[in-house]
Amino acid sequence: MKSWFVVVCVALLMCCCLEPVFASDQGANEGLGAQELRQVLMSLYQGLQVDPMYLNLREQIQRAPSDEATVERFLAYLPLSPLEMLRCDMELRHYEIMIPARSFELHDEWIRGHVDQARQFYGDELVDAVLGGQAPGLAAAEDGNPQSGSAKETTVGPNRNLASGNAPDPEDYQGEVQVKVNPANHQQVIAAANTMAGCSGDSTQAVFYSSDGGASWDMTCPPSSSAFGLPSCQPLGFPGIVIGSDPALWWGADDTAYLEYMMVCLDFLGGLFSTEFAIVTTRSTNGGATWSAQGTVVNSWGSSTIEDKELYNIDRYPSSPYFGRHYTCWDTNNNEQFAWSATAGATWNRVDLPSAPSGGTDLGCEIAVAKNGTVHVIFDSLTCAGQTCSNEEMFATRSTDGGTTWSTPSRVRDFNLASFSGANTPGPQDSRGINPFGAVDVDNSGGACDGALYATFTDFVVGSADNSDVWLSRSTDNGATWSTPLRINDDGEGGRAQFHPTLVVDQSDGSVVVAWQDARNDAGNRQVDVYLARSTDCGLSFEPNVQLTAASAEFNNSSISWTDVNTSDNPGANLNQFGEYMGLDVLAGTAYVAWMDSRHYYPASTSEPEKENIGFATVTFEAVVEPFIFADGFENGGTSAWSESMQ
Numbered sequence: 001m002k003s004w005f006v007v008v009c010v011a012l013l014m015c016c017c018l019e020p021v022f023a024s025d026q027g028a029n030e031g032l033g034a035q036e037l038r039q040v041l042m043s044l045y046q047g048l049q050v051d052p053m054y055l056n057l058r059e060q061i062q063r064a065p066s067d068e069a070t071v072e073r074f075l076a077y078l079p080l081s082p083l084e085m086l087r088c089d090m091e092l093r094h095y096e097i098m099i100p101a102r103s104f105e106l107h108d109e110w111i112r113g114h115v116d117q118a119r120q121f122y123g124d125e126l127v128d129a130v131l132g133g134q135a136p137g138l139a140a141a142e143d144g145n146p147q148s149g150s151a152k153e154t155t156v157g158p159n160r161n162l163a164s165g166n167a168p169d170p171e172d173y174q175g176e177v178q179v180k181v182n183p184a185n186h187q188q189v190i191a192a193a194n195t196m197a198g199c200s201g202d203s204t205q206a207v208f209y210s211s212d213g214g215a216s217w218d219m220t221c222p223p224s225s226s227a228f229g230l231p232s233c234q235p236l237g238f239p240g241i242v243i244g245s246d247p248a249l250w251w252g253a254d255d256t257a258y259l260e261y262m263m264v265c266l267d268f269l270g271g272l273f274s275t276e277f278a279i280v281t282t283r284s285t286n287g288g289a290t291w292s293a294q295g296t297v298v299n300s301w302g303s304s305t306i307e308d309k310e311l312y313n314i315d316r317y318p319s320s321p322y323f324g325r326h327y328t329c330w331d332t333n334n335n336e337q338f339a340w341s342a343t344a345g346a347t348w349n350r351v352d353l354p355s356a357p358s359g360g361t362d363l364g365c366e367i368a369v370a371k372n373g374t375v376h377v378i379f380d381s382l383t384c385a386g387q388t389c390s391n392e393e394m395f396a397t398r399s400t401d402g403g404t405t406w407s408t409p410s411r412v413r414d415f416n417l418a419s420f421s422g423a424n425t426p427g428p429q430d431s432r433g434i435n436p437f438g439a440v441d442v443d444n445s446g447g448a449c450d451g452a453l454y455a456t457f458t459d460f461v462v463g464s465a466d467n468s469d470v471w472l473s474r475s476t477d478n479g480a481t482w483s484t485p486l487r488i489n490d491d492g493e494g495g496r497a498q499f500h501p502t503l504v505v506d507q508s509d510g511s512v513v514v515a516w517q518d519a520r521n522d523a524g525n526r527q528v529d530v531y532l533a534r535s536t537d538c539g540l541s542f543e544p545n546v547q548l549t550a551a552s553a554e555f556n557n558s559s560i561s562w563t564d565v566n567t568s569d570n571p572g573a574n575l576n577q578f579g580e581y582m583g584l585d586v587l588a589g590t591a592y593v594a595w596m597d598s599r600h601y602y603p604a605s606t607s608e609p610e611k612e613n614i615g616f617a618t619v620t621f622e623a624v625v626e627p628f629i630f631a632d633g634f635e636n637g638g639t640s641a642w643s644e645s646m647q
Helices: 003-012 034-048 052-063 068-077 082-093 102-113 113-122 124-131 138-143 641-645
Strands: 154-156 170-182 183-197 207-211 219-220 239-252 256-267 277-282 291-301 307-313 324-330 335-341 349-352 361-369 376-384 389-400 410-414 439-443 455-458 469-475 498-506 509-519 529-535 585-586 589-599 610-621
Touching: 052 068, 068 102, 082 102, 082 207, 082 239, 102 113, 102 124, 170 239, 170 589, 183 239, 183 256, 183 589, 183 610, 239 277, 239 307, 256 307, 277 307, 291 324, 291 335, 307 361, 324 361, 324 376, 324 529, 335 361, 335 376, 349 455, 361 439, 376 439, 389 455, 410 455, 439 498, 455 498, 455 509, 469 498, 469 509, 498 585, 509 585, 509 589, 529 589, 529 610
Parallel strands: 170 585, 170 610
Antiparallel strands: 154 610, 170 183, 183 207, 207 219, 239 256, 256 277, 277 291, 307 324, 324 335, 335 349, 361 376, 376 389, 389 410, 439 455, 455 469, 498 509, 509 529, 585 589, 589 610
16 A cells, blocks of 8 residues: 555545545535645645655656656656645745646646546546646636646747838848837837948947838938037047947837947047947937937047947836936946936936956846836856956846945856857857847736746856857846746757847736747758747746747848858858847737848848848737736635745
8 A cells, every 4th residue: 555545544534535436426526625625635745755655756757857757657656746746845835936837737647647536636527627628727726816837829920121121221230139119109119230331420320110010110320429429539530430339229108219329439440449439328209210319328438448238228117216217237348337317318327336246357237127116237247367258157236226226246147158268159150259148127017926037148058159058047036046047948958059038028917038049940050040938937937939030022032031140151241240139029918029130141142232131020929818826825815926025
């Protein structure tokens, strides 16, 4: 006799009363009442903790979690489902987490393998529904909460070439793309990119804008350096070259769009001897059609100070004490900086972010703003000696007073991949190299995961940058601690480069969406498609990856989906390659994704002056069933464990 059966009989004297009750001879079985079921399940669970067979099977599972035969033996032996075991463990050890979709899947699988016992527990109606493939899951039937995290259908829109139809067309390179949608008017979409020959005069930024949700596009250019009162660009006493770099987009609460970028003054040899930096902000009140100078965050023209890799955010939450405040971060000579503006970006107050506990060379920040006004920043810090860097780590810090003071940085990830290491140049980005830079966002939806922080990044477990994957860590304590990373790409570990992940929380339902560049479809690990995945269970699991790139008549090479800027394959490609990031925004169940795309030029049409354009697509998700909220106990209404942990 199994030890778990002995335990339940001794503890509850239920060995006899748990005999099967079949609808055919005693009418419909309604199962055990909530309290009785709770006692039975708890006794079974506690009995398992001293059951040698169970402990042996658990050890086998831990050694080989992907061994299907072991999993089947484990499920067959269990006297209660894995979902019920999780719920018992949470009650015994006084913690609460969001129950992942996998638990619901295993619960139904356990029912199908233990039909008689499941009927005793839950009754005929629920068991019959599971056997018929119609059950919404135990929690939905018993607690009145629907199942979370099951795979949803998605619809991917056609791939667009944003330069298609523009006259004159932007030539050469459009890269490091950002895209943002007006939360108050989803028809207004703006995408911005670095441009080599898209604008007359100062080649600042190529700005594409749509007033019909991305169905059609026009192009414009933001102001030149003179509009910001910057001096003439003469770094060596001779007229130099002004370029724009690193676009950062955001929408204010008043339907005004803001674009921030670096204004870089190079010597006449293209920065061979001198490079000078400023960071400026512009604004548009007509959906991106025209732009005016708004302010200067920092001006280091005339000096050797480096101001690099800025990003932007705006507090759009009326509940926040800092509603309407603008925020930006960047690094000055590899020292992470922050600034806030109470004048919509016209004037700025600068703050030196606290130093990371290790490293010393700071790179790659991003900002997330919570609805209570807390500002979160992530950034990387490396150890560098000369040109070579190592030991890159990601850190998180937060401010609760509108960006004035900041918490001691906490470690999010200690990377294997390191920028500027000489080992960060996978096939798809063999010239520019990739970074493990992260993206961060916070759930302000008011749902089950409200207040949760999510950070995504690139890293490899073993091997090299050619073996990089996309990962997610989450925090439920305002960024003080972070979870063990979860791999998002579902093609397994190894063999392909996956990089430049970007992340946005859909504030309409709390789902987490990540998009990235992915070479999984190319055995040579050079041709890149764009992929996306969504989590509807607080980042505990992700739905199957969705490929966004597809053949499109808007590119000269209309029969392929991939971009290839490998210098051996495509020697005419711009050496900026993919840059450092791509664009993503998500609102009300629709993702808007923009990326650098080479299909207008390569592999055929290499005389085309447009070498790299902006590709764009929308993804429409099936509506999220309201995420499961674990109740206090098993039958009483309660609040989300995620929400409670943020209090």
